[in-house]
Amino acid sequence: MATDILMPALSPTMEEGKLAKWLKKEGDSVKSGDVLAEIETDKATMEVEAIDEGVLAKILVPDGTENVAVNTPIAIIAAEGEDVAAAAASGGQSKPAATEGGAPAPTPDMQAEGMADKSAPTAKTGDDAPRAPAAPAIIKNTAAAPVMDEFPPDSPLETQSVREALRDAMAEEMRRDDKVFVMGEEVAEYQGAYKITQGLLQEFGARRVVDTPITEHGFAGIGVGAAFMGLKPIVEFMTFNFAMQAIDHIINSAAKTLYMSGGQLGCPIVFRGPNGAAARVGAQHSHDYAAWYSNVPGLKVIAPYTAADAKGLLKAAIRDPNPVIFLENEILYGQSFPVPKIDDLVLPIGKARIHRPGTDVTIVSFSIGMTYALKAAQALAEQGIEAEVIDLRTIRPMDSETIVESVKKTGRCVTVEEGFPQSGVGAEIAARLMVDAFDYLDAPVLRVTGKDVPMPYAANLEKLALPNVAEVIEAAKAVCYK
Amino acid sequence: MDAGNEAGKPAASADAPQHRPAPNIPQFTKDEDLHAYREMLLIRRFEEKAGQLYGMGLIGGFCHLYIGQEAVVVGMQMAGEDGDQNITGYRDHGHMLACGMEAKGVMAELTGRRGGYSRGKGGSMHMFSREKQFFGGHGIVGAQVSLGTGLAFADAYLQNGKVSFTYMGDGAANQGQVYESFNMAALWKLPVVYVIENNRYAMGTSVARASAQTDFSKRGLSFGIPGEQVDGMDVRTVREAASRAINHARSGQGPYILEMQTYRYRGHSMSDPAKYRSKDEVSKMRDEHDPIEMVRKRLIEAHGVPEADLKGIDAKVREIVNESADFATHDPEPDASELWTDILLEARA
Structure with a gap:
């Protein structure tokens, strides 16, 4: 059956172009990959290649024609063994299956009924403009916000520094799940630049407490790749200032892949380390990135104050199947708070x-x-x-x-x-x-x-x-x- | 067009568009050649169809075709085993098909439909299959190299005996994180094979204009990573080199680099007129070194396969591709509610 050659779109924005020159003439036989014609757009001259084999039966749009709209039939190819004259006579009427979808694809049925009421007024858009459905509620707070009542009232308390609480959280989760490991600069032999990973190497060994070279971009990517495989990395940045080198992997690789894969590929990873100002370390070591990461869908961002929250939320972050940014603070590391002495202190992410x-x-x-x-x-x-x-x-x-x-x-x-x-x-x-x-x-x-x-x-x-x-x-x- | 030529630099001759087939080419059995022929042809026809659908406005955005490079991924796959992981950049359709992902699902993703591998939310550059161990599909040049090294980190951690095939182009091979990854992979002896698909142009910049060291097999030298240059247009040499590299990685000796010398016939993406190279250069590669044509000739001349049999394979491949295009044009777009799904996974209590 005869096939129409359509004016191709050569870029996402092209609507029309000039048919500059035919490189094949009527009666020529063509095979897949042959260049048929040259087309000029406002940006460049491009070639139109044949996909199918056959004979160029008729040229519908001659050399030098300007403003040829995308998807206009420009020539007819007769299939192998087909009557060329008959094919040519079809006069651009032959519509191969592939061209049926040439018209703009139908927009999805965006019904307003799926949209939840909003308490705030919304701007009126044109009636034909597609509207995004309402975002689902993420926080479902059924009870009143807790006032330090997350723990059983009679829990015994011990005084712990934020540093100790963070270390205990990691150690407890590493004991619980072999897939949890920690990697970063100086986390093992040195016992942590800020001593957050103190003792972990001794308890868990070098397989699970991994010293990295000073290559944030590379080891953040390795961490994300390992998380794609189902491991649960805790990637320590010596400070979040250095994570700027790795932010591409945090955002483009960790945060977006679940969505881009249609839900297939999750990334259970924790990026943690001190964030914000310490004391007298200058502009490159004092940046607070809370707002930056909180801008990105696909991430959870935690920034605890107390030792109990640090412990309970880090444990929750390690168990969470999503990428979590865990922002600590160097000045708080040494501060002590009462921490409930209970077996498994896990606090809910997303609750103030x-x-x-x-x-x-x-x-x-x-x-x-x-x-x-x-x-x-x-x-x-x-x-x-x-x-x-x-x-x-x-x-x-x-x-x-x-x-x-x-x-x-x-x-x-x-x-x-x-x-x-x-x-x-x-x-x-x-x-x-x-x-x-x-x-x-x-x-x-x-x-x-x-x-x-x-x-x-x-x-x-x-x-x-x-x-x-x-x-x-x-x-x-x-x-x-x- | 080659600045190196004008300046008379020796680098220019190294980059001259001449393809030198490897000596001592290993032989394939008839079945191996038939398999390679069918796999490569599927990629070729699929990509041609994708180019056509792009021209019709059915595929949007960027669309990077793999035409000309088919022998690389097919030869690699012939040397690997089930469970080995694959990860690459944005020129990824061929890798997905070679991994056994269905043409329908890939094409429907290209057209942004609900039956696509990412349910229409990823597009040409972002498809994945856990089942087929294909980890994307990454749009940031070089990012897949660290990620692929991470897959190998997990293989070593889990001691599962698998190898990560981490593909990159000659352009990506100049990114900093590639060397960070080489360093750690060598340091920790991770089971990863880095496949550098040198198709001679990083978008429009020729290798000689972008790379101080144009022998990519030497890029791991300072980390002690062995490497070799491979005729990437011949599926037989690809598979042989791949087997060496994979054995090295799987046996705990660490990473290995394969520079696949290959060529892309089409532009960098659909909107690239490819004016940075001559037509002769392209047609010479096509006429003399086409990976599919070479196998076809061999099947007829050396293995005595009747031409009709090959036509039968062609017809079957066309049918798969046409079906995929038909599916991809008629499958509905994702439901509007999909806008808000797959952002976060539910935490298990």
């Missing part, structure tokens, strides 16, 4: 905790930001302002509900983080509150953040660049109009 209940203003923070928030709350209480302090613990998925419920009560909100202001975690919280608690807000949401400058080295400047307790107090009083 009300660290200090209050009624007048909501202060939301995470990680080391909590130290400013809590000290400010103490000072505010002395001045008659009862602040409710929420520890986010997980940045993504973010527990909006706990924040919104608190703001419904207090009508005011201040966010605290060491990261930069633009597109920060505080900016995200402010945007969510504007949509979900607009009618409850009695004042604009204020953000206390790191200053919008690279971290300076000089002690006085560094102090100025970081948030401080006075700024939190000032912001809280401002939203209370006091």
